[in-house]
Amino acid sequence: MERLAKNETIFLGAVGDADKVPDHISLWGLLIKIRREFQQEINVRPAKVFDGVSSPLGNPKDFDLVVVRENSEGEYSSVGGRMFHEEHEIAIQSSVFSKRGTTSQAMHYAFELAKSRGSRVKSATKSNGIYHAMPF
Numbered sequence: 001m002e003r004l005a006k007n008e009t010i011f012l013g014a015v016g017d018a019d020k021v022p023d024h025i026s027l028w029g030l031l032i033k034i035r036r037e038f039q040q041e042i043n044v045r046p047a048k049v050f051d052g053v054s055s056p057l058g059n060p061k062d063f064d065l066v067v068v069r070e071n072s073e074g075e076y077s078s079v080g081g082r083m084f085h086e087e088h089e090i091a092i093q094s095s096v097f098s099k100r101g102t103t104s105q106a107m108h109y110a111f112e113l114a115k116s117r118g119s120r121v122k123s124a125t126k127s128n129g130i131y132h133a134m135p136f
Contacts, residue, residue: 001037004038005038010034010038010040012034028078032072035072040071041070041072041106042068042070042109043069043070043071045067045068047065047067049061049064066113066117068109068113069106070101070102073095073098074096074097079094080093080094102136
């Protein structure tokens with residue numbers, strides 16, 4: 001964390017190796033730790049096709065989008081726990097969403113980014129099946 005704190009930005013690609021490190025270890029032991037310690041609440045993932053790079057898309061000419069999502073709430077909440085043992089064991093995990101994290105952070109960032117790119121915002125949720133949290 002000290003080494004990362006000396007930099008203005010962090011570029012982090014894919015991490016982990018399912019044969020050596022379980023994905024929940026690389027997520028909670030590295031990614032979530034970085035996100036929370038440095039308050040990285042917004043995840044910005046640009047996606048575009050570069051000249052000279054082949055693409056599986058049929059017509060990638062104008063493919064240029066940015067995925068913006070909240071980075072520390074929702075499914076990344078650590079609210080929950082396990083109880084009982086063996087075949088009776090159960091796991092409970094709750095997703096936690098705040099107005100600040102969804103509206104103030106992710107949505108405002110996405111709209112400002114779209115405005116600066118002369119573009120639009122599209123929203124993807126599972127609001128038809130996740131009754132309380134996704135419409136929020």
